[in-house]
Amino acid sequence: MRIKPYPVIMVMLVCTLPVQADHLEELVVTASQDTRTIDVADELLISSDLAQLLKRAPGANVNSNGPLTGIPQYRGMYGSRIAMSMDGTQLAPSGPNWMDPPLSYAVGGQLESLKIYRGIVPVSVAAESIGGAIDVKSTQGEFGAGENFELGGRLIGNAQSVNDSYHVESAVYASNNRNRVRVAAMTENGDDAEFPDGKIRPTEYERQRYDLGYGFRTGNHTVQLDYGYNDTGDSGTPALPMDIETIKGDLYSLRYNFDRSEVLNVTVSLFGSDLDHTMTNYLLREAPKASQWRRNSASSDNMGFKFITTVFDNTGSSTFGFDGFSAKHNSDIDNPNNPMFFVENFNHARREILGVFLERKEDFNAHWSGELGIRFNRVEMDADKVNATPAIMMPAAASLRDSFNNSKRRQVDNNLDLAAKAWFRTTDNINWYLGVAQKNRSPSYQERYLWLPLQATAGLADGYTYTGTIALNPEVSRQIESGLNYSNSTLTLAPRIFYSKVKDYIQGTTSEDTAAIAFVRMMNRQNGTNNPDPLQFSNVDAQLYGFDMDWAWQLNPRWSLSGLVNYVRGKRDDSSDDNLYRIAAPNATVRLTYTAPAWTATFETVGYAKQDDVSAVNDERESSSYGLINLNATWYATSNLQLAAGVDNVLDEHYEDHLGGYNQAINSDIALGAPLPSYGTNLFARVIYTF
Template sequence: MRLNSLSALLVSMYAISNYAWAEADPVYEVIEVRGHVYKQDKVTEQAVTSPNYAIPTSDLADLLTSLPGANVNANGPISKIAQYRGLYGDRIATQVDGLTLAGAGPNSMDAPMSYASVLMTESIEMIRGIAPVSSGVDTLGGSLKVNTVNPDVGDQWAHVLGQFTDNGEQSQLGAITNLSWGEQAVLLHYEQAKGNDAVEDGAGRKIVPGEYDKQQFGAKYLIELTPEHKIMLSYGAVNTGNSASPALPMDIDFIDTDRYKVSGNSEFGWGEMNWHIGWQNARHGMSNSLLRPVKSPMMARYNRADSTGVDASVAFELEQWEFGLDFQQSVHDSLITNPNNPMMKVDNFKEVESQTLSAFAQWSETYGDHSWQLGTRVKQYHNDAGKVSHSMAMMNPNIKALMDKFNQADRSQSQTGVDLVAQWLYAQNDEINWRASLARKQSSPSYQQRYLWIPMQATGGLADGHTYIGNVDLKLETAYQLEFGVDLSSGPLNLAPRVFWQKIDNYVQGVTATDPKVKMVAKMMGDSQPLMFANTDAKLYGFDVEAQYRFNDNWQLAMISSYTRGKRTDIKDNLYRLAPLSGSVSLNYQHQNWRSQLIWRGAAKQDKVSNIQNEKATAGYGIMNVLAAYETDQWLIKAGVTNVFDKEYQNHLAGYNRVMGSDIAVGERLPGYGRQVWASLLYSF
C-alpha cells in the first residue's frame, strides 16, 4: 500500500476533521480525525479544513482540540485527559482499538488515549453531541474511539516516520509494515516518542521537569476464513520510562502495559455479528523524588500501582435493529512506600474491583424526510474493595480510626443503571438538515471516588492540589440531556452549529470534609481544606459550531468555536476545570503537491471558576501557528512553527505547578509552550 492522494497524505498526524454521518445510521454524527495511514482513494472537501494539524504532539489527546466541543486536561506531556462539553475522565466512554480498559495509575497518568500510537492510528471518532447507546457503556460525557490500522490481506507496504521539535528536544520515530500471504496478513509496528529537555514558555521560563520517554510496539494477525468470516489476534505493548507530570504530586518512573485481543466479524443472511475479548495487565511506578526535589528524605514517596482488565462484547446488526452485550472488569492495587524508610507502607487501594455487565437495543428508521433512532441500555454495576492497612495506624489514632471505619464498612456495592436515547433528523432540503436529541444517561462513580479511604491526591487526575477522601455509598450520576442543531450547506459555505443543555443529579465532586479525623490527617499532609467526594447536583449548557468557506479550488477558510458553562445547582458555585469560550480560525491553501496553513487559536478569559476547589481565573489569549507541506508518491515532508510570536499565555485546562525549584512558582498555573519549530518526514514504500 502506498499513500494515496495529497488530501489523504495531509490528513495525517495533526488532525483533519472529516464531518460525516455514519453509513449505517444517519441520525447521529461521527466526527473523524484521520491518521497517517488513511487507506482511502480520496477524502471529502471538509477533510482539507483542519484548524489544528500544524501542532506537533507528544500525545494523541492533543488532536481533540480540533473537534468542536472537545478539549484536553493536560497534567504532563503524556498525561492528558479527554474533555467533551465540560465532562472528562471516566464520564467519556473511550475505546482504543475497540477496547475499554482501565489504566494502572490512580491519577490517570496513563489516561486511555495515552495507549494510542500516532503512527498506528487510522482515525479518531467522536460522536458529536449525545452518544447513542450502541457507542459505549458509560456515555454520559460522550463517546470517543481510536481506530487503529488493521492488516491488509493481499497487500504489502511499509511506512517510516521521523519528527523533531526544537523546544524541549522532542522527537518521534516509528515504522509500520504489512505482510500478506494467501488469506492471511500480519501488521507489525514500533514507535518511540521522547522529550529530552525542559520546554520553555513564551517568557523563556523552563517548565521543569519536562522530559518524557515512551515506546509502543505490537502485532496484528488477520485470517479470512471465508469472505464472510474473519478473525484477528492483536498484541500491543506500551513501555514508558521517566516522564514528567508537573501538575501532579508525582512523576512517572515506569508504565509497562500489555494488551491482548481476539476479535471476529461474521456476515450472515440476516445481518452482521461483531465480537471481541480483550485483556490487559498494567504495572506502574511513580515517585515524588525521581525528577523533582523533595524537602526531606523522609517526605519521599513511591507509589506502585497494578491493574488487570477484561473487556468483552458481542453485537448484532439486523436491518433497523442493533443488539449487544458488554462485559468490563478491572482490579486495582496501589501501595505507597518511602524509599528511605522501609517501614512506611500505605494501602492506597487494595484489591479494588469494578465490574459492569450491560445489554443494549437500538432501533433506527427513516420515514420520508425524517429519520429516527431510539435506544436503551441496561447496566449492572458491581464494586468491591479489600481491607486496607497503614504502617502509622498504631501511632496515629486518627489514621487507625479511618482505617477501621473503611475495613468495617460494607464495601460491596451493586447498582443498576438505565440509559435512554432518542434522536431525530429532518432533511428539509438539499441544503438544510435539522437535528434534535434527548437522553437520560447514568454512570457509576470511579473507583477513586468510591474507595479512597485516607486523604490523598489520587483523584483520577483532578490536579487541583487538594487531598480527597472517597465515599463508598455514592449513588449513580443521572443526566438528562438535550441537544438541538442544524446543518447548512449552501454553495461554498458549510455551517453546523449546536446548542446543548444537561442536568446531572447526584453529580460526583468534592465537597468540604467535615470529619475531624479526616481534617487532622489531611493537615499532617499540608492541606487544611480537605475535600470528600459526594453526590451533588449540576447543570451544563453551551454551544459549539464548525464552519468552512471555500473561496476557490486553492483557498479555504475554516472555523471552530466552543463554549460550555457548568454550575453546581445545590449551592452557588461553578464546576471545576472547564474551558472558556475558545476556538480557532485557519486559512488554508493548496496547489498541486503543496499545502500551507495559517492558524489562529484563542480563548477568552475564564473567571467562572470553582470556589470550593480554589480554582484560579485565567486571562484570554491568542496564538498563531503556520505550516507548509510537500508530497510525492513516496514522501510527505512537513514543517511548521507553533506560537509564532513566542507569546506568553496560560491554557485554563493546564494544571498547577507542583514542582519546587522551577522557573514556574509552586501553585502557579502551568504556562503554554513558547515558540516551537518542527519538521516531520514520512516515507512510504
C-alpha cells in the same frame, strides 16, 4: 493542517451511519451528522499526546497534567465520564491519578482514525458515556488481492524544538487475500519544555511501544488477534504530586467479525490488559527530605468482552448486544528510605460492569430519520481491607482505616440509559437535529474507596487531598441538544446547543469527616507542609450547557477558511452557587488554508477567552484570555514521501491554558501553586515515508 469543506453529499447521505475516514481520504476531519472523524494519518500532530488532536473537533478539549497525560474533556465533562475505545477494546488506567489516560495507549502513527461522537452517544457505542465517547481505530493493514504475500509499510519521524524531542516509528504489513500480519515499533523522547520565561520542569518524557497483529479472513469472516506492549519511562507530570517512573502495559485483543454488507454484521471481541505503573516524588523533581520520599506502585488488570449484532433492513437497522468490563486496581505507597513505611492506598479495588442494549435506526421517509436506544447496566464494585503506617501510629488515620474496613464496601448500581434522536431534512441543504437522553455513570473506584486523604483523584490536579464516599449514588444526566447541519457547495456549518442536568454529579466538597481533617492537619505539623483541609467526593447536582460549532468555507479551489467555536458553562445546581471545576474557557479557531496540487499551507489563529467562572471549593484560579498564531505546510514530495514543517505559537506568547493545572514541582522559573504556563514557540518537522 488541511481542512477542506465537507462535501454536500456527506451531510446529506450519511443520515445515521458514521462516515468512514477511508471513503473521504481528502478530508482531515470528516463530518457526519453525529461524529467527527479525524484522519490521523493525514493529521499534522507532532505532540506526543494524541489527546491534543481532540481540540480539532467541536466541543472537545484536553485537561493536561504533563506531556503524555492528556485527559479528554467534552462539553465540560472529562475523565471517566468520557468513554474511550481502541479497536473495540477498553481499559482502565493503572494510575490512580490517570497518568496513563486510556487515550495515552493509542499510538499516533499507527492509527487510522480518531472518532469523536458529537453530543449524545448511541447506547451501542459504549457502556458508560455520560459525557461523550471517543473511538480510536488503528491501521491493521489490508488483506491482499491474491495468494502471494505483499509487503508494505510506513516510516514516520518527527522532531520539535520546544523540548528537543523526537519521535520515530515504523510499521510493516505483510498480507495476502487471507492473512495479514502487522509489526510496529515506536520510540520517542523529549526534554523539559520551554516557555517564554524559562523551562517547565519536569516535562521530559520517554516512551516505547511495540505492536503485533495477525488477521485471518475467509469469506465474510475475519478473525483479528492483536498484542501491544507499552513502555513509558521517566516522564514528568508537574501538575501532580509525583512523576511517572514507569508505565508498563500488555494489551491483548481477539476479535471475530462477520460482515455481510447491508444485511448482517456480527462482532465478538475479547480483550484484556495488564498495566503496571510506578511514580515517585523524588526522581524527576527536587526531592523532599528523606522521610517524605514517596513511591507509588499501582496496577490495573482489565478484562472485557463485547458482542454486537446489527441487522439491516429496508428502512434502517437494528443493533443489539451485550458487553462487560472488569477492572481491578492496586496501589501501594512506600518510602525507599524507610522500609517500615507503607500505605495500602487501594487494595483490590474492583469495578465490574455488565450491560445489554438495543438500538434502532430508522429512515422514516425522505425527510425524517431517527435513532432510539435503550441500555441497562449493572455495576458492581468492591474493595478489600486496607492498612498503612500512619494508621498504626496516629489515631485519626486508625479511625479512617477502621471505619473503611468495617463498612460494607460492596456496592451495586443498576443504571438505565436511554437515547432518542431525530433528524428532519427541510431542504437539500439543511438537516435539523434534536436529541434527548438519560445517561448514567457509576462512581469510580477512587471516588468510592479512597480511604486516606491523598491526591489520588484520577488527575483532577487541584492540589487537594480527597477521601471517597462508599455510598455514592451514580450520576444521572438528562440531556437535550439541538442544532442543524447546513451545507451547500461552498459552505458547511454545524451548530449545536446543549443542556444537561446532572443529578448526583460527583464533586469534591469540604470534608466534614473530623478524622480526615485531623489527619491532614497532623501531617502538616509533622512535615512542615500547609495542605488545605481535605475534600470529600460527594453527590451534588449540576448543570452544563453551551454551544459549539464547526464550519468550513471554500473561497475558491485553492483557498479555504474553516474553524471552530466552543462555549460551555458548568455550575452547581443545588444549594451551592459554585461553578464546576476545570471547565474549558470559551474559544474559537480560524484556519486559512491554501491547497496546491503537491502541497498545502495553513495559517491558524486560536483565541481563548478568560475563564472567570471558576470553582471556589476547588480553589480554582481565574485565567486570562490569549491568542495564538500557528503556521504549517505539508509537501507531498512523491507518492511515497510526505514532508511537513511548521511553527506553533509563532509570537512566543506567554499564556496559561486554563486546563493546564497548577505547578506542584519546585522550579526556579515557576512558583509552586502557580498556573503552569503553556509551551513557547515550537518549530517542528515531520517525514512520512510509505513503501
